[in-house]
Amino acid sequence: SLYPVLRSVTSLKMQAWEEQLQKSITIKQNLSSDIVGINLREKIYQDVEKNRLGNRVTYRELYHQVTKKRSIWPIRKLLEVHQEEVFTLIPCWMASPESASAIFPMEAHLFDLVIFDEASQCYAEYGLPASFRGKQIVVAGDSKQLPPSDLYKVRFEEKIDEQELPIALEIESLLDLAAQTLDQYQLNGHYRSKSLDLIDFSNHYFYKNTLKLLPDFDELNRKEPGIEYVKVDGTWDQNTNVVEVNKVVELIKRLSGTSKSVGVVTFNFNQQQAIQDALEKEEVVAKDLFVKNIENVQGDERDIIIFTMGYAPDASGKLAMQFGSLNMKGGENRLNVAITRAKEKIYFVTSLMPAQLQTDQTANAGPKLLKAYLQYAWNVWEGKHVYNRLASK
Numbered sequence: 001s002l003y004p005v006l007r008s009v010t011s012l013k014m015q016a017w018e019e020q021l022q023k024s025i026t027i028k029q030n031l032s033s034d035i036v037g038i039n040l041r042e043k044i045y046q047d048v049e050k051n052r053l054g055n056r057v058t059y060r061e062l063y064h065q066v067t068k069k070r071s072i073w074p075i076r077k078l079l080e081v082h083q084e085e086v087f088t089l090i091p092c093w094m095a096s097p098e099s100a101s102a103i104f105p106m107e108a109h110l111f112d113l114v115i116f117d118e119a120s121q122c123y124a125e126y127g128l129p130a131s132f133r134g135k136q137i138v139v140a141g142d143s144k145q146l147p148p149s150d151l152y153k154v155r156f157e158e159k160i161d162e163q164e165l166p167i168a169l170e171i172e173s174l175l176d177l178a179a180q181t182l183d184q185y186q187l188n189g190h191y192r193s194k195s196l197d198l199i200d201f202s203n204h205y206f207y208k209n210t211l212k213l214l215p216d217f218d219e220l221n222r223k224e225p226g227i228e229y230v231k232v233d234g235t236w237d238q239n240t241n242v243v244e245v246n247k248v249v250e251l252i253k254r255l256s257g258t259s260k261s262v263g264v265v266t267f268n269f270n271q272q273q274a275i276q277d278a279l280e281k282e283e284v285v286a287k288d289l290f291v292k293n294i295e296n297v298q299g300d301e302r303d304i305i306i307f308t309m310g311y312a313p314d315a316s317g318k319l320a321m322q323f324g325s326l327n328m329k330g331g332e333n334r335l336n337v338a339i340t341r342a343k344e345k346i347y348f349v350t351s352l353m354p355a356q357l358q359t360d361q362t363a364n365a366g367p368k369l370l371k372a373y374l375q376y377a378w379n380v381w382e383g384k385h386v387y388n389r390l391a392s393k
Contacts, residue, residue, distance in 0.1 A: 197226025312351035331366030
């Protein structure tokens with residue numbers, strides 16, 4: 001009686017307000033897109049020049065160059081000669097740092113703004129030429145995700161006494177280099193995971209409970225675990241686990257009849273290849289299906305993620321504590337990337353129980369955190385996990 005407005009929460013009026021708000025947001029988004037399109041078209045036409053015969057002069061030579069069949073100019077030359085016209089027509093470009101160096105002239109302030117995404121994976125020297133071309137730069141990335149990879153890349157390395165190296169040359173990623181001098185801002189809101197189960201582990205172990213979690217209302221009410229611990233009795237043979245491969249294929253078959261997008265994450269290349277071969281052999285498909293290992297899954301997301309851990313006792317029952325790249329320094333970041341790809345649910349297929357992993361003697365944090373995640377996944381599946389309430393405020 002003191003607050004009559006609260007009565008609307010339990011009535012149909014609240015639902016009507018929510019539907020009206022969602023409809024208004026959709027209308028606003030469509031209008032914003034239309035307005036941007038109108039502004040771009042006006043910018044293209046407002047300075048068009050014509051000769052005394054009424055023929056258009058602006059863009060004429062550019063049009064000739066992009067439509068001719070022979071003696072085609074390289075893109076870099078086209079941009080050098082017709083830079084102003086090209087940027088008027090196409091003001092926003094997306095390219096890798098290497099492509100930016102190959103395509104655009106080495107000219108300072110060529111762009112008003114240069115934005116780097118996934119900068120933790122970009123070597124500093126690959127990003128600096130693109131930075132030079134911008135009046136302002138924004139370097140976005142997560143230091144708790146994958147570092148740059150040397151795979152298929154050639155780097156210039158001059159032999160210099162490490163004690164004489166400037167700090168800037170000791171840094172590998174563009175993200176770490178930018179953090180030395182630029183202002184830093186953390187994005188605290190986590191929007192991907194509908195279930196707290198999917199992000200609470202990373203929030204605690206990697207982000208020190210700084211993330212503001214926004215769970216889906218319906219998911220909370222359903223009270224279904226966001227992680228399903230799928231225990232099988234597989235063996236480790238020639239760097240693959242056939243039992244887990246078959247289980248993953250079975251899960252994908254079950255999900256193929258739904259509208260959910262599916263991703264499979266493996267802990268090594270051989271297991272990834274075995275799953276791809278099995279899916280191809282049985283002609284199994286699912287919506288937006290990918291099969292990747294933890295080395296190349298950063299940036300992806302799917303409704304459902306299926307993990308296959310692979311590691312298991314061999315035919316003689318011996319369990320080797322070998323965890324591939326997780327054993328490396330910084331390997332724990334690979335785990336963080338892998339376990340944060342799901343929007344709705346994770347199926348963790350494994351032949352082990354958490355207690356079977358003996359990681360006390362491992363030097364780096366990756367295997368220890370893998371064991372901690374196994375225990376976490378088991379606790380979530382069993383309904384035993386207790387959330388840190390500070391993390392979800």
